[in-house]
Amino acid sequence: MAGMVVHGAQWGDEGKGKIVDLLTERADLIVRFHGGNNAGHTLVVDGEKTVLHLIPSGILHAGKRCVIGAGVVLDPGVFLAEADKLTAKGVDMSPARLAVSYRTHVIMPYHNLLDSAREAxxxxxxxxxxxxxxxxxxxxxxxxxxxxxxxxxDEALLERKVAAALPEKNALLAGLYGLEPLELSKVMEAVLPLARRVAPHVQDVPAMIQECLAQGKGVLFEGAQGTHLDIDHGTYPFVTSSSCLAGNAAAGSGASVRDLGEVISVVKAYTTRVGSGPFPTELSCADGEHLQSVGAEFGATTGRKRRCGWQDMPVLREAVRLNGTTSLAVTKLDVLGGLKELKICVAYRFQGGELLYPPQQEGALAHVEPVYETLPGWSEDVSACRSMAELPQAARNYLRRMEELSGAPVGIVSVGPGREQTIFPG
Structure with a gap:
């Protein structure tokens, strides 16, 4: 049985957490394969909201196993804080349910200091x-x-490796950024209590994945961020530090590429972006304010206000071709309700021509002109719809046009944050 990959098709924040939560019913093992606690997945179950940053979204399903692969960078403090919060809610967070790969790299105190100092x-x-x-x-x-x-x-090995890393880190912290150098004893004092609590969760993740697949059980690979934040194929340098593509589910977890089957690309019914970087369809008008306010567009990790804009088909087409999308999961369709007209960017004008895909040159996306197609909107509240037939005709037409322009079928439609607020068109 092949694995199933769920990943983001835009700049992250597409609603992957809910989709993973829904599809966990079809899986026995849920694998996070890249990124770190710079990602945030928001789940709403029975009206209660849970925000996860490191632990896979499938953890809320009893009996499912969740693992963190080698492609992730793990902040042990954040990991344990999440585990403690879930334990307090009655969720089983034992090593039998939650594993971390031996090969997962760990965020150390000096990494946070360097990151903040550089950005400042x-x-x-x-x-x-x-x-x-x-x-x-x-x-x-x-x-x-x-x-x-x-x-x-191995605490002795851990201390030796930290001691080897500190001279370079202190040279940067003190010499370049004017911060106090770190002492080995202080770093170990902060890290060892966390290490001792994480240690029981450290397991052979590739073996777990292979065993599950060999038994004919389902494996769901959970992505973070989005395609256009990918370190290689995103809007460099405004990208994350890992590969966000579906193909990285193999390398980032320890599975084989032959173990990857279905690829579900999660895309909002419109487009958002957090932080800096080009955004061709960004809106600074009443329609943009509608998307921001009705969609409650604030980052799950940072709380930063998300920039909002119309659906961008060159961005989505690029995601489909880079990831081998087998179906789209369209989220937040309900947010479009109340807009008289909807626009879809179908192409870009660039250097005297028209492009169906983003230009490949660095920085070029900031200089494209969107080519829009206008569709009628709808006024009805679709959050209670549970089938395509219940949706307004204009909403169905909008989804059909997304399929036609992207080249990928719509397999899931989300009309609200709750598990039950979902339509499966097939």
């Missing part, structure tokens, strides 16, 4: 990082000086 020093050229140490941790991974979760099982 950039003044008017900020990337929009969350300051949570994600980038510096991935840098250490690439430099082969990183701390991994498996190191938590």
């Amino acid at each position: 020093a950039k003044a008017g050229s900020k990337i929009g990082t969350t300051g949570r140490g994600i980038g510096p941790c991935y840098e250490d991974k690439a430099s082969r000086i990183g701390i991994r979760a498996g190191d938590f099982l």
Whole structure:
């Protein structure tokens, strides 16, 4: 049985958490394969909201196992705080239900300090990082000086590796950013209590995935952020530090590419972006205010106000071709209700021509002109609809046009944050 990948098709915040939560019914193992606690997945179950940053969204389903793969960077403090909150709600957070790969890299105190110091020093050229140490941790991974979760099982080894990393970190913190250097003893004092609590969760994640697939059980690979924040294929340099594409579900978890089957690309019925970077369809008018206020567009991780705009088909087409999308999960269709007209960007004008996909040159997306198609809106509240037939004709036409322009069928439609506020067109 092949695995199922759920990932974001835009700039993140598409509503992946709810989709993963829904599809967990079809899986026995849920795998987070990249990113860190710079991502936030919001779940609403029986009216109660839960925001997760590291722990896979499937954790709210009793009997399901959740794992964090090698492609993730793990902040142990955030991980344990989330686990404690869920435990307080009666959720089983034992190592039998929640595992961390031996090879998952760990965010250390100096990573957070470096991230914040760098962003503060950039003044008017900020990337929009969350300051949570994600980038510096991935840098250490690439430099082969990183701390991994498996190191938590050998405290002497952990201390030696931290001691080897500190001279360079202190040179940057003190020499470049004017901060106090870190002492090895203080770092270990902060890290060891966390390491001891995380250690029981450290397990052989690739073996767990293979065993599950060999038994014919379902594996769901949970992505974070979105396609256009991908370190290679996103709007560089306004990107995250990991690969957000569906194909990275294999490398980031320890599965084989042959284990990846269905690819569900989650896309909002409109477009949002948090932080800096080009955004061709961004709105600064009443329609944009409608999307922001009705959609409650604030980042689940940072609380930052999201920038809002019309649906962008070149962005979505690029996501479909990069990820091999088998179906779309369209979220927040209900937010469009009340708008008389809806616009879809169908192409870009750029350098005297027309493009169906984003230009590949760095920074070029900031210089495209959207080509819009206008569709009629609807006034009805669709949040109670549970079938395509119950949707207003204009809403059905809008979804059909998304299918035609993107080249991918719509397999899920979300009309509200609750689990039950979902339509399965098929």
